[in-house]
Amino acid sequence: METFLQQHSEKMLNFIEKLVNIDSGSYNKKGVDQIGEILRNCYENLGFHVKVIPQKEYGNHLVIEHKESINPSIVILAHMDTVFPKGTVLERAFRIEGQRAYGPGVIDMKSSHAAVLFAIKALINERDEAYKHIKIILNSEEEIGSPTSKSLIEKEAKNTKYALVMEPARKDGSLVSARRGKGNYTLIVEGKAAHSGIEPEKGRSAIEELAHKIIQLHELSDHENGISVNVGLIEGGSSANTVSDHAEAQIDVRMKEIDQVELIEEKLEKICSTTEVAGTKIVLEGEMNRPPMEKNKKTRALLRLIQAVGDEIGIEIEDTATGGGSDASFTSSLGIATIDGLGPIGGNAHSDKEYLEIPSLVERTYLLATIIKRLVEKQNM
Numbered sequence: 001m002e003t004f005l006q007q008h009s010e011k012m013l014n015f016i017e018k019l020v021n022i023d024s025g026s027y028n029k030k031g032v033d034q035i036g037e038i039l040r041n042c043y044e045n046l047g048f049h050v051k052v053i054p055q056k057e058y059g060n061h062l063v064i065e066h067k068e069s070i071n072p073s074i075v076i077l078a079h080m081d082t083v084f085p086k087g088t089v090l091e092r093a094f095r096i097e098g099q100r101a102y103g104p105g106v107i108d109m110k111s112s113h114a115a116v117l118f119a120i121k122a123l124i125n126e127r128d129e130a131y132k133h134i135k136i137i138l139n140s141e142e143e144i145g146s147p148t149s150k151s152l153i154e155k156e157a158k159n160t161k162y163a164l165v166m167e168p169a170r171k172d173g174s175l176v177s178a179r180r181g182k183g184n185y186t187l188i189v190e191g192k193a194a195h196s197g198i199e200p201e202k203g204r205s206a207i208e209e210l211a212h213k214i215i216q217l218h219e220l221s222d223h224e225n226g227i228s229v230n231v232g233l234i235e236g237g238s239s240a241n242t243v244s245d246h247a248e249a250q251i252d253v254r255m256k257e258i259d260q261v262e263l264i265e266e267k268l269e270k271i272c273s274t275t276e277v278a279g280t281k282i283v284l285e286g287e288m289n290r291p292p293m294e295k296n297k298k299t300r301a302l303l304r305l306i307q308a309v310g311d312e313i314g315i316e317i318e319d320t321a322t323g324g325g326s327d328a329s330f331t332s333s334l335g336i337a338t339i340d341g342l343g344p345i346g347g348n349a350h351s352d353k354e355y356l357e358i359p360s361l362v363e364r365t366y367l368l369a370t371i372i373k374r375l376v377e378k379q380n381m
Contacts, residue, residue, distance in 0.1 A: 019113060023084065023087065049066070072133050074133055076163075077163065089103075099357065099358050107354055142327055157331050165339065166342055176328070191279065192204035213276075234250075268284060302338070303317075
């Protein structure tokens with residue numbers, strides 16, 4: 001398979017260039033659907049059935065299985081959206097400098113789409129039917145929390161045994177075996193406006209109340225135990241000489257263990273159940289939208305198999321935990337053995353310096369194809 005992939009490395013890069021040079025931010029339905037159409041055609045040409053799940057606001061999701069597949073045991077997750085707004089490609093299209101390729105979404109995660117597609121092509125070339133045992137889910141809005149695809153992923157993945165998630169490998173090549181869970185909340189405070197010079201005593205400051213809440217919320221952080229609460233965005237008031245009647249805060253919550261979720265939710269509700277400034281009212285909106293991906297017994301076993309595959313083909317595999325979120329949390333919470341970071345190696349995702357390490361493209365695609373092969377062999381033993 002490695003020789004096949006080496007012979008097709010230029011085609012892989014050309015395919016990545018084609019995807020990178022299409023703006024496909026999460027809110028750009030047209031662009032994401034253009035990516036989806038390209039991928040749909042590629043998989044259909046390989047004998048796969050592609051089910052399109054239409055979306056009104058975001059791009060359509062795709063669920064892909066071979067026409068001869070029966071109860072696939074492996075689910076592969078990859079997202080088609082990026083964080084970049086429309087027009088980014090015009091500013092900095094795909095380019096190659098030395099051993100690196102640059103461009104919006106090149107590592108997060110358009111190179112991963114090339115890896116999955118060409119891993120399947122390599123298996124087909126070997127006449128190895130392991131590709132008939134996989135289900136591929138491509139969603140359109142992972143970068144904003146997978147609001148419409150979470151339930152789809154949970155439904156389609158629930159009967160599988162292994163989840164291979166195609167977020168990029170870390171800069172040092174490490175895979176991801178654990179991720180912190182994530183919650184997004186909005187705290188809304190309503191007060192009473194008044195002129196701050198003429199009759200300030202008649203006002204009820206929403207900003208003052210919010211200030212109290214920000215301090216209390218930040219005190220919930222327990223970094224030693226993997227809990228962080230961050231108020232990252234605030235707004236409120238109408239003018240400097242007006243007691244504010246409205247204020248809002250966007251809150252990011254992270255936790256390491258599933259048992260911490262209920263505890264944090266209880267503390268958030270308690271803080272927001274009372275006010276410090278008489279006459280103000282509080283509404284807390286949001287939810288924990290991604291549970292933690294824990295390094296449990298099943299995940300450890302899958303990691304050991306992947307490390308054995310790495311040893312077999314000459315790639316040293318390390319793993320790490322990260323605070324960032326991904327759809328791996330959804331499969332992990334279902335009790336499915338899950339490993340993330342199986343895409344090519346790169347760095348500086350979500351920035352104008354985002355890059356792909358080109359030599360890792362063949363290496364990590366070969367790794368992915370061999371993992372699929374070994375998992376199916378294990379299942380058939």
